[in-house]
Amino acid sequence: MEISNADLTSIFNVVTSQNKWMVDLHMFTAAICTIIFIVVAGLLVAIIGKFKTPENDDGSEPRQVRGNVRLEIVWTAIPLLIVIVLGVLTAIVMLVVNPAVGSKKPDLIVVGHQWWWEYQYPKYGVTTANEFYLPLGKNSLVEVRSADVVHSFWVIAFGQKMDAIPGHPTNMWIHPTKKGLFLGTCSEYCGAQHGLMRIIANVVSPEDFETWIKAQAVIPAVSEDATVLKGKELFNAATCVQCHRVAGNPDAQALIGPDLTHLAQRKTLGAGVLENTPENLAKWMQNPQTFKPGINMPNMRLTDADAHSIAVYLESLK
Numbered sequence: 674m675e676i677s678n679a680d681l682t683s684i685f686n687v688v689t690s691q692n693k694w695m696v697d698l699h700m701f702t703a704a705i706c707t708i709i710f711i712v713v714a715g716l717l718v719a720i721i722g723k724f725k726t727p728e729n730d731d732g733s734e735p736r737q738v739r740g741n742v743r744l745e746i747v748w749t750a751i752p753l754l755i756v757i758v759l760g761v762l763t764a765i766v767m768l769v770v771n772p773a774v775g776s777k778k779p780d781l782i783v784v785g786h787q788w789w790w791e792y793q794y795p796k797y798g799v800t801t802a803n804e805f806y807l808p809l810g811k812n813s814l815v816e817v818r819s820a821d822v823v824h825s826f827w828v829i830a831f832g833q834k835m836d837a838i839p840g841h842p843t844n845m846w847i848h849p850t851k852k853g854l855f856l857g858t859c860s861e862y863c864g865a866q867h868g869l870m871r872i873i874a875n876v877v878s879p880e881d882f883e884t885w886i887k888a889q890a891v892i893p894a895v896s897e898d899a900t901v902l903k904g905k906e907l908f909n910a911a912t913c914v915q916c917h918r919v920a921g922n923p924d925a926q927a928l929i930g931p932d933l934t935h936l937a938q939r940k941t942l943g944a945g946v947l948e949n950t951p952e953n954l955a956k957w958m959q960n961p962q963t964f965k966p967g968i969n970m971p972n973m974r975l976t977d978a979d980a981h982s983i984a985v986y987l988e989s990l991k
């Protein structure tokens with residue numbers, strides 16, 4: 674996965690209608706500030722030049738000026754006007770970007786965990802982790818929750834940042850206007866691995882979204898391959914099932930860690946730290962603490978052969 678592409682993580686890469694409003698307001702404010710700077714700095718330079726001590730200065734006091742009502746009204750009115758205009762525009766943008774939710778049900782529920790993200794699509798009965806999809810051109814209502822401490826959900830090119838507060842769901846609207854892969858990260862310090870709590874957002878066509886979400890709702894078939902069956906047995910025996918869920922595996926229904934039902938479809942492991950390959954998966958489950966020290970998954974002390982079998986099983990879950 675190409676994580677270094679700056680376009681994926683720029684607020685100026687406007688890919689939602691909400692961010693268009695926010696960036697436009699930002700640019701307008703920046704333009705006004707630039708004009709103020711040029712006027713003030715220009716006057717300052719001009720005045721320094723004009724009122725330089727003349728060669729033939731006789732040392733007497735210059736003409737004293739006490740107050741100028743017209744000037745004072747002007748320099749009070751102009752800033753007041755600027756502040757009112759920017760305040761009103763900000764209020765308008767806030768209302769447009771964050772309209773009332775009313776009784777609408779969320780399309781996507783994002784739950785922040787130490788240190789990964791859970792994504793639920795309640796309308797489809799789908800739960801996944803660390804990577805989510807949204808359809809292009811549709812205004813999706815996203816509810817942001819937390820399972821433990823305060824996190825903050827921020828896909829940079831989407832513009833808005835939303836806190837995930839325990840016990841207090843928050844809402845945001847996301848209306849993507851451009852297809853692609855966009856990245857984000859937790860932006861509220863939440864403990865040891867706060868910096869490796871990446872967000873991977875895919876914006877796809879409505880048709881591709883339907884295909885993806887329907888595939889998520891399907892319980893993956895477990896092949897009859899001997900390694901896969903061995904892997905499943907080990908997975909169920911090695912306490913993985915105390916923390917993880919795999920749909921269709923009645924022993925694995927725990928919700929402490931990420932849902933692994935369609936793990937094979939994800940680009941990364943551990944919320945963006947490793948590329949999702951069978952080799953990396955085996956290394957991850959043996960020693961997750963070397964990749965993300967402090968996380969809530971212990972090193973599993975598996976032999977290479979066992980780790981390999983479990984990796985083959987999990988990677989067969991498409």
Ligand SMILES: [Cu+2]
Nearest residue numbers: 824859863870
């Ligand atoms: Cu966090």
